[in-house]
Amino acid sequence: MKDIGYYNGRMDALEHMQVPMLDRGCYFGDGIYETVLMSHGTFHDIDRHIDRFYQGTADIFLTVPYTKQQLKELLLWVSSHSEYKEQFIYWQLTRGTALRSHAAKDLSPNLWITITKASLPDFEHTLKLISVEDRRSSYCHIKTLNLLPNILAASQAAQEGCEEAVFVRNGYVTECSHSNIHILKDGVLQTAPADCHILAGIGRFNLICACRNLQIPVLERAFSYEDLLHADEVLLTSTTKICQRADTIDGHHIGGKAISLVKKIQRLLTFSEIASENTPSIS
Numbered sequence: 001m002k003d004i005g006y007y008n009g010r011m012d013a014l015e016h017m018q019v020p021m022l023d024r025g026c027y028f029g030d031g032i033y034e035t036v037l038m039s040h041g042t043f044h045d046i047d048r049h050i051d052r053f054y055q056g057t058a059d060i061f062l063t064v065p066y067t068k069q070q071l072k073e074l075l076l077w078v079s080s081h082s083e084y085k086e087q088f089i090y091w092q093l094t095r096g097t098a099l100r101s102h103a104a105k106d107l108s109p110n111l112w113i114t115i116t117k118a119s120l121p122d123f124e125h126t127l128k129l130i131s132v133e134d135r136r137s138s139y140c141h142i143k144t145l146n147l148l149p150n151i152l153a154a155s156q157a158a159q160e161g162c163e164e165a166v167f168v169r170n171g172y173v174t175e176c177s178h179s180n181i182h183i184l185k186d187g188v189l190q191t192a193p194a195d196c197h198i199l200a201g202i203g204r205f206n207l208i209c210a211c212r213n214l215q216i217p218v219l220e221r222a223f224s225y226e227d228l229l230h231a232d233e234v235l236l237t238s239t240t241k242i243c244q245r246a247d248t249i250d251g252h253h254i255g256g257k258a259i260s261l262v263k264k265i266q267r268l269l270t271f272s273e274i275a276s277e278n279t280p281s282i283s
């Protein structure tokens with residue numbers, strides 16, 4: 001099989017899978033999700049993704065009916081049925097199945113897993129961005145299924161021929177619709193603090209580790225839209241982008257002034273380096 005779907009023990013080709021209409025994920029987005037890259041049998045940062053998943057489920061009072069080890073083994077088992085060498089593994093746990101009622105009581109959670117084809121990012125490719133006002137809630141640190149503002153922003157970016165939308169809250173950059181954003185200025189990496197306005201990305205974590213490893217100072221402090229316009233480089237991180245440069249926002253040229261430093265960082269973040277556990281731990 002290639003694209004695979006799994007739902008509560010049932011597994012089939014993704015296009016043949018169906019889920020119950022009464023799954024609370026369908027009408028309330030009541031659940032938590034994660035995504036992981038797998039390349040040639042190695043999961044990229046699986047333990048960090050699993051830890052964040054358990055933290056997110058705890059934050060919304062959802063109990064995972066598996067141990068971390070059981071979940072990891074299940075993900076590996078489902079992934080082993082796909083022919084793809086590079087896979088995008090997505091899973092979500094929803095609160096359960098019941099007639100639509102806001103208050104949930106005594107439900108058994110539903111586990112969804114999908115395996116689709118992944119391709120590793122091209123670091124030579126630079127991204128085009130737009131900015132949008134960040135009107136999201138203060139639950140951005142939780143990886144919930146409620147992504148309406150994110151998908152609207154991403155769709156607007158795509159309609160304008162761009163690849164990402166940057167959220168700006170009161171003049172300060174928070175993150176993007178589905179990635180974190182950072183600036184390099186005078187040899188310092190600056191990134192918004194991991195508070196309730198951003199998702200603490202695993203890609204962000206790896207970038208901070210790589211910078212510390214390269215003796216690049218890291219400042220976890222909010223930066224403004226103006227700062228972004230005048231940065232030496234603007235970097236986006238996520239599970240799928242790993243670490244890519246941006247070159248345009250709202251039609252203005254940005255970055256491009258510290259390309260060799262970015263290349264050093266990207267080399268440290270390449271999949272093979274990370275997969276072989278060479279990433280230094282954060283201190």
Ligand code: PDD
Nearest residue numbers: 177178179180199201202203204238239
């Ligand atoms: N998105 N911020 C948001 C809002 C995100 O949705 C993501 C990831 C990130 C980066 O997180 P990480 O480095 O752990 O991937 C930041 C994933 C890829 C998605 O929704 O598919």
